[in-house]
Amino acid sequence: KEGKKPQALLHYLLNKDDSK
């Protein structure tokens, strides 16, 4: 887990592409 960026989930949620 240590390797995971601390704000990965929020970053993913804000960046995800809804059109897919």
Next chain:
Amino acid sequence: PHSSPMNPGMPPLVLELVSCDPDEEQVRGKICAYLHQEQSGRGKLDKPRPFSLLCVMADQTLFSIVEWARSCVFFKELKVGDQMRLLHNCWSELLLLDHICRQVHHGRDSSLLLITGQEVDLSTVSDAGPPLSSMVQRGQELARRLQLLQVDRREMACLKFLILFNPNVKLLENQQFVESVQEQVNGALLEYTLYSYPQCLDRFGQLILRLPEVRSLSAQAEDYLCYKHLCGEVPCNNLLIEMLHAKRS
């Protein structure tokens, strides 16, 4: 944010902010579906502890808040870095305001309404012990004050934006933009309250005065959540914990 001559007192910005509001029923349905799926994944005998269930609800509500923010006017113009900074700063205030809003509509002193539509008697909360029960009481007091003011949806939508667009957040790339949104929303809320509630002296001030109270109570709730997390009582690997740590890193 000035109103048009055709509709004095109703700044178009206020209507635009309300139009960003999520569909409550849709959010409720999604969270209930998630909880049912989670429960069905457990054995019948494996009942989650009440507090961890509340954490799952809060986590799912937080997802819906991020979805709401993403779709909001102004917010979607920001870069992801600034979006993250704003949400890291105010996620617990938005969660708390969502809870308080629900209690204002619920309108009952003796019970809480959860996002799932379930009602929880306050006496059960007081069994949970002082920190949680005193926070719930503070929340109830805030809800009562807003209920007395008969705060409406438009005002609530403005308060949410004032919390989200906080120009004091550090390291913002586009701090000026955030500040300008804050000023526009303040102006729109002021104009709206003056025209819609002329009889209510300083209604704008009374609404704005709630914001530091929301901030202080949400900070207390974060500390409590942190403590519970250290005791291993909060389900990990979720958005709630990530946001909790983001602020403290």
